[in-house]
Amino acid sequence: MNEQYLNVGQIINTHGIRGEVKVRRITDFDERFEPGQLLYWTNDDKVMEELIIKSHRIHKGFDLISFENHPTINDVERFRDGFLKISSDEQLELAEHEFYFHEIIGSAVYLTSGEKIGVVKEILTPGANDVWVVKREKAKDALIPYIEEVVKEVDTEGKQIIIDPIEGLLD
Structure with a gap:
């Protein structure tokens, strides 16, 4: 297949x-x-x-x-x-800054400083914006809202995401 x-x-x-x-x-x-x-x-x-x-x-x-x-x-x-x-x-073309779940899930998440946070394991769609659930190694899962202020760069080819978390987001 x-x-x-x-x-x-x-x-x-x-x-x-x-x-x-x-x-x-x-x-x-x-x-x-x-x-x-x-x-x-x-x-x-x-x-x-x-x-x-x-x-x-x-x-x-x-x-x-x-x-x-x-x-x-x-x-x-x-x-x-x-x-x-x-x-x-049958995939439809998406607008800029829109992604399919399969393009995001499995992507590594890094801070703008280069420090790896974890890997996106799930996407929640509770309302106004999606929330990416990031599995971290020595901490509970982080919930990253897909908003411009937080998500700075998404590389679907390289499966990498760069974020600049707002205060308290990773606590």
């Missing part, structure tokens, strides 16, 4: 008896879940299945999705804990 796939959601449970699944979204693009959209389901990188979205709605902060030809809970139960993906060919 030479083609690369990118996560857009994780199926965390079934919902009701009519074949809906509850999805934790891993994308900022609403169109990924529009009816007719082709997604790939995988529980690991060896098993891949094509699914076409039949319906989509938001319920209590989660995406509820049903798939064509999967009308009952029995049809979708096996999808639980798997990931929904798109082909990397």
